[in-house]
Amino acid sequence: MSDSNNSRPVVSGQVASWLGVIAFVAVAIAVIAYAYLAFRTTDGVDANRRIAEKALRADLESKAKGKLTDSGRNADGTYHIPLDTAVALIAAKPEILAQLRQSNEGPGATAPAPVFTNGTK
Amino acid sequence: MSQAYSSRGSVSRIDASISVPVRLFIFSSLVWLLVASVLGVIVALKLQVPSFMGECPWFTYGRIETLQRNAFIYGWASNALFALNLWIMSSLARFELKSSWLPVLGGAVWNLTLTYGLVQVLLGQLNGFALLEMPKEVAPALVVAFVFAALWPAVAFARRPTGNVFVSQWYIIGATFVFPVITVVAQLMLLWCPTLGVMQALVHSWFYQNLILLWLGGSALSAVYYFIAKESGRTISAYYLATVGFWTYFLFASWTGPATLLGSPIPVWVQSVGVIASLMMLVPIVITAVNFFGTLAPRNGIAQSWNNTTLRFVLVGAVSFTLAALLNVVSSTRSLNALVRFTEFAQAQEHLTVYSFVSMVIFGAAYYILPRLTGAFWPSAKLVYLHFWSCAAGSLLLVVTGLTQGWAAHGRTDFAVSAAPGLLAAVLLLVGHFAFALNALGMLTAENAPSNRRAY
Numbered sequence: 001m002s003d004s005n006n007s008r009p010v011v012s013g014q015v016a017s018w019l020g021v022i023a024f025v026a027v028a029i030a031v032i033a034y035a036y037l038a039f040r041t042t043d044g045v046d047a048n049r050r051i052a053e054k055a056l057r058a059d060l061e062s063k064a065k066g067k068l069t070d071s072g073r074n075a076d077g078t079y080h081i082p083l084d085t086a087v088a089l090i091a092a093k094p095e096i097l098a099q100l101r102q103s104n105e106g107p108g109a110t111a112p113a114p115v116f117t118n119g120t121k
Numbered sequence: 122m123s124q125a126y127s128s129r130g131s132v133s134r135i136d137a138s139i140s141v142p143v144r145l146f147i148f149s150s151l152v153w154l155l156v157a158s159v160l161g162v163i164v165a166l167k168l169q170v171p172s173f174m175g176e177c178p179w180f181t182y183g184r185i186e187t188l189q190r191n192a193f194i195y196g197w198a199s200n201a202l203f204a205l206n207l208w209i210m211s212s213l214a215r216f217e218l219k220s221s222w223l224p225v226l227g228g229a230v231w232n233l234t235l236t237y238g239l240v241q242v243l244l245g246q247l248n249g250f251a252l253l254e255m256p257k258e259v260a261p262a263l264v265v266a267f268v269f270a271a272l273w274p275a276v277a278f279a280r281r282p283t284g285n286v287f288v289s290q291w292y293i294i295g296a297t298f299v300f301p302v303i304t305v306v307a308q309l310m311l312l313w314c315p316t317l318g319v320m321q322a323l324v325h326s327w328f329y330q331n332l333i334l335l336w337l338g339g340s341a342l343s344a345v346y347y348f349i350a351k352e353s354g355r356t357i358s359a360y361y362l363a364t365v366g367f368w369t370y371f372l373f374a375s376w377t378g379p380a381t382l383l384g385s386p387i388p389v390w391v392q393s394v395g396v397i398a399s400l401m402m403l404v405p406i407v408i409t410a411v412n413f414f415g416t417l418a419p420r421n422g423i424a425q426s427w428n429n430t431t432l433r434f435v436l437v438g439a440v441s442f443t444l445a446a447l448l449n450v451v452s453s454t455r456s457l458n459a460l461v462r463f464t465e466f467a468q469a470q471e472h473l474t475v476y477s478f479v480s481m482v483i484f485g486a487a488y489y490i491l492p493r494l495t496g497a498f499w500p501s502a503k504l505v506y507l508h509f510w511s512c513a514a515g516s517l518l519l520v521v522t523g524l525t526q527g528w529a530a531h532g533r534t535d536f537a538v539s540a541a542p543g544l545l546a547a548v549l550l551l552v553g554h555f556a557f558a559l560n561a562l563g564m565l566t567a568e569n570a571p572s573n574r575r576a577y
Binding site: 013014015017018020021022024025028029032033036037040046047 | 275
């Protein structure tokens, strides 16, 4: 189509159409961006849960390491000693392993008592 | 339709009005194509000889491969599609651009921004999301540049003198609106106000599939429809189906992202949505196949197309599109996907789409557009043949090798992928691209043909 009609504002008309297209795209982007920003979780629930889980894992890990490096009494009445001490003991007296196996085969002196309910076995 | 011709004789007034921006886009795309081709050879060489350029941190594999992919997609393909979309839409809508400085400004900003972003990638400032690796300040500038450079097809469409709409126009309009929206939304959700956890993977897959299938693929499909009808002189077969093809393509392609995440820790129902969308892609695939091959196949049309430079490239592109889309459907089923994921198979599929389909269509379109735009002949027919056969052979080698090696590698951890075919393919593509660039630059810098004859 040629624009031989000079009275028609072709240039401004084209630019106006272009600005209209830009406005259309901008509105589409703005709607999507607003929807995303409005509905995404900003109260940090997920982040707080992750932080709590991370802290729990760190706590359990330190407790587990403590079992390997400290001595003390377990909840079932047995005792634990540091891993290094145990290794040194076994190295000095290997027959202790056999004694430990024997003690594990049968109920030990500190084995928990059976639980009875309703006064019957 | 008769075209009015400018004082430049062989160039129509419509072509003359868009000549400057289209030339700028094509010139820029040629430069980026050569850059990406050289980088492609380096990438392939590093896969063969990992120690090659290993001393320099700029040339580590991660940076060079990122650089190559971004230069190819944003530099070569996008610049070329700016030109292609503007030319096709102006031609169909009888649109004479009066403010050509605006797209020229957009093109300049686009290429400068891209250069800045790729230099930053070279320096190691890159994100972990494919095709969003450039620093986050790059994307707003790219979108602004896109608005200046590539929204003009929509203006031409809005100001068309008649109410008639050809299918090519639908695809161009769709692709034009897709790019800025997906880029801004993906940047917002991944880099500026990042979403958490697996949502990032989901957003990225959505962006990636939309970029490849809708921006690149949609634009290329418009060109296939246009040039098949134009060059064969036939009406599109079963044209009434093209409307369904367009809407189903844009509806389902944008949902195929989750199908690329099968087996990952995202909700199964989301993966299923992607699988269903991929399966539904059969509808537009069948329709486009009927439109394309139903038009060309009767009355020895395929053989005639082979003797036409533009149609030869476009035909290869159309066949590649159908094959790539069918492969995407097949490989999105869970059982098959489990066999080929994490292998070369996926890369070969992407190559089939981005190169064998999109790039070959762009080449074919360039062979049609440039003579009309410049009023000059292609300088060398031999270079055209060299271009076609190098690119066709290189592309075929890359795709076939990737598919077969990817298939052979499934379920094996000891499978060594051979990098030699990839290197050979990269060299073939480089040769073809240099031949094309030589020819095209010769045209772009040539004087206009004599005014008493058409140059094509």
